[in-house]
Amino acid sequence: MSESVATLSFHDLRCTRGERELFSGMNFTLQGGEALLIQGGNGQGKTSLLRLLTGLSQPAEGEVRWRGVKLDKTSETYHREMAYIGHLNGIKDDLTPIENLRLASQLAGRTLNETQAEERLVQLGLGRCLDLPCRVLSFGQRRRVALASLLCSNALLWILDEPLTGLDVHGVALLENLLKAHIDGGGMAVLTTHQPISLEGSNIRTLHVGSPAQTSLAS
């Protein structure tokens, strides 16, 4: 059955914001074991594209398909298999990292016990902050909590908007390894970043948002 093959594809996507057209005629098909790196300068529409892919916003034209089905028809399945981290971390300031992870899992209908949550957090270098409310954590630490929650989701498709932001060199290396492991294990990822990211060895394809002419104009 063609539906059960994990593919994310989009066809003739067009995105407008206000009166401005950000991009149009975007096409792509992403398969298991592949990553898509979206490139483009500030304000070219990378975040907008990612949000279209998550289903949080609707394209002006075109459609996004998961396993061959249009997103709005398959949103439950899709949301079970996809995880998104945007510019916002989506963590609760009043809760500790452990509570945050457990809450996120609970909302997604999974259960996560305390040891599992702790393990993930330690893996991301947050061993010292397990019992602090996220409000007091540093910028990079909060970002790491969001990444830990990504790992807990067991999602097949990761959609990451500038995941390297705020991470120190160890953090970047850690994330690169996680990404590689995820992709090489048959997972999929769509990501953007302005920093150099080294995923050599894995199957990375790139896509440009916004015309190069626009890029130089805008920045």
Next chain:
Amino acid sequence: MSESVATLSFHDLRCTRGERELFSGMNFTLQGGEALLIQGGNGQGKTSLLRLLTGLSQPAEGEVRWRGVKLDKTSETYHREMAYIGHLNGIKDDLTPIENLRLASQLAGRTLNETQAEERLVQLGLGRCLDLPCRVLSFGQRRRVALASLLCSNALLWILDEPLTGLDVHGVALLENLLKAHIDGGGMAVLTTHQPISLEGSNIRTLHVGSPAQTSLAS
């Protein structure tokens, strides 16, 4: 007079958060034409140190001096000559970039007319967004608005917490040039970043926050 020489110095600074000591015994003296790059992993206390330097928070021990005078005695002068950009941009979502710049200047007791504001914004590649409320701008564009407001402040001392975050390659190059020009023109800067930044040719000194042992522990 020794007081009129522009120096930022701190002596035996100690910073605690909750029950944790982030650092202690920090000493440094920064002079005009120099930049200080603060290094350290996530959660080591870089942001905390910068906030001590701005006077927004108070050290547990030690003191910060500007032109030889303790900060709390000279806060008016100091705040006139210093500009800070933290993890938050400090811009109003409801206002356009131009309005934001003008408001910031007005609050600081300066005047800035519309053309000047526009000039700065165009310089930072925001020519297309002058009339949009900042709410709809992209992550990097909002960061650029904050940087534009830094330029408008005409401050002698820049304190920048991860200024490269969210900027694309053009943006990074732009900021590097601005920084170099500022320092070589006799200005001072204290900054942190996890990304590589190339300021060669300028007078850069570095300072490590947190012990290397801690770094490996934390990350």
Next chain:
Amino acid sequence: MAINLYYYASPATFYQLSGKLIPWFGWSAVILTVIGLYIGFFMAPTDFQQGEAYRIIFIHVPAAWMSMFIYLVMAFWGAIGLAFKTRLSFMMSRALAPTGALFTFIALWTGALWGKPMWGAWWVWDARLTSELILLFLYIGIMALWAAIDDPQRGDRAGALLTLVGAINVPIIYFSVKWWNTLHQGASVSLTKAPSMAKIMLIGMLVMAIAAWLYTIAVALYRVRTLILERERNTDWVKALVEK
């Protein structure tokens, strides 16, 4: 002298000292309460106007006094802490609040119990009653503020600021009976005039008041000790203490 003061303002010394004092205060509070209650309920004569119900005065009045007095002391420590950045004074302030709220509640409660036979209603919106109720809200507000702030230093200072603002309420409570003509009785004990009530009643009330004082001190010291241990658990002397 100044050196001495700072010596006692250091949590470590204070901890040792207070440990020795608590039992003294605690036991004398218990003894005086017993004496006071005995005077109040067995020795004092029945009031010719109010019958037996008036005996509630032996609890009501000391509690009301303490409720206001503790607040002022809290404000005092808060001000000291803000001015001189002494950690201990903030802790004193924190340690006093629950007791203050308790006495306020007791004053309100006994007042309400008393009001039913005297005025025929549990509650009337009289100036004194209202301002005493506000005092309770202030205590609760301050404690809620402390509870909401994770960072102890920040909580200390924010709480102290609020305490200072609320201090304006205490003179309002005290003078409300003078400024407005209210249902509630005016002051019958004052330093300048001879007291207008029977001597034995006065003695009973004073004994109870002193007992309340001692109780407050004992409980406050106890709470401060706990707070000190909590806050200073990373310092050497606390570690040494725990290891002992």
Next chain:
Amino acid sequence: MLAARRRGDWLTSQFFFVMVASMFPLGIGPDPVTLKLIGPGVVWVSALLASLLSLPRLLAEDYRDGSLEQMLLTPQPPVLLALGKSLAHWLIYGIPLLIISPILGIQFALPAEAIAVLMLSLLIGTPILSLLGSVGAALTLGLRGSGVLLTLLILPLYVPVLIFGAGAVDAAMAGTGAESHLSLLGAILVLTLLVAPWIAAAALKVSIE
């Protein structure tokens, strides 16, 4: 779901009502006859206002820190999310109000029977307020001046609840029987329960785009 985790909020909400309702006697004067007359109305108005005051927080925080996005991306249908949010609101706002309402009744010198009807009317009425409120909160999410805008949108919708709720207590006090008022309230509750979560879910999706 989430809001219920915060223990402190519970107590604070309770104090909040007592304080709001206590303000009226202060402003109006202590005459018990007047107080009795206005009691039901005042308690109900306080309930409305308390609901209004707590609504902006319902979704705004989740919106700002990005967790609302994340919730919309869970496999759960958005309707359930909206319903859960209304429930959470009712738990931290409605329940404390119910618990504390007898005390308010006593403050206003209401007879025991009227207090019972008051509690019953609140039990039926406050979930309606929470359900309608979640629609308003979802619609005004992230807009500027959303707090006041929310009030403006939601208050007119609240008015029927107020009229029947306070009316029930008044009727009980007048001895004319509160059943008709209460059953009308019940009907409104069923209706909002069926409709409001869907509208709130749709509004959420629009606001998050």
Next chain:
Amino acid sequence: MLAARRRGDWLTSQFFFVMVASMFPLGIGPDPVTLKLIGPGVVWVSALLASLLSLPRLLAEDYRDGSLEQMLLTPQPPVLLALGKSLAHWLIYGIPLLIISPILGIQFALPAEAIAVLMLSLLIGTPILSLLGSVGAALTLGLRGSGVLLTLLILPLYVPVLIFGAGAVDAAMAGTGAESHLSLLGAILVLTLLVAPWIAAAALKVSIE
């Protein structure tokens, strides 16, 4: 300073009062004698609530987007900042209330003279609410459950204003002269004007750390 820029807010605040104050006749019943009796109190309580409702926004947004930090880093002394914030609050909340209050007075069938006193009492009283409110808003900045906490902290401080404000109107209606109440209000205003900005500034600095 800043808040005044939002034109829309002005109108919304006005609607808010009208709506809150109109809810009472709905909840209580249309009897004009009762209405007249409770009118001053209700208008004043609405004023308090409206102030409470608008307070959380006063500083929270500035705090979240980092502009409060930036304001504290301007050469201006923080006291001026606190004062400016109180002023801004009063402009968007107090002034609309003043303008609209005669209409409310008419709704409650107050005599013309009482309406004049009502306006005067609001003119003196609402700045106090704004000043005290800025202290509360600064203290609760960025705390969890800050909206309800703010109410809890601030309402007790508002009570005297309510008592004297409503008392003035009542006195005017009873013909006993409102001067003493109004002058007491005036004294409170002077006192808070002298004290509140300093405390609010100190609280701001504590909260921003």
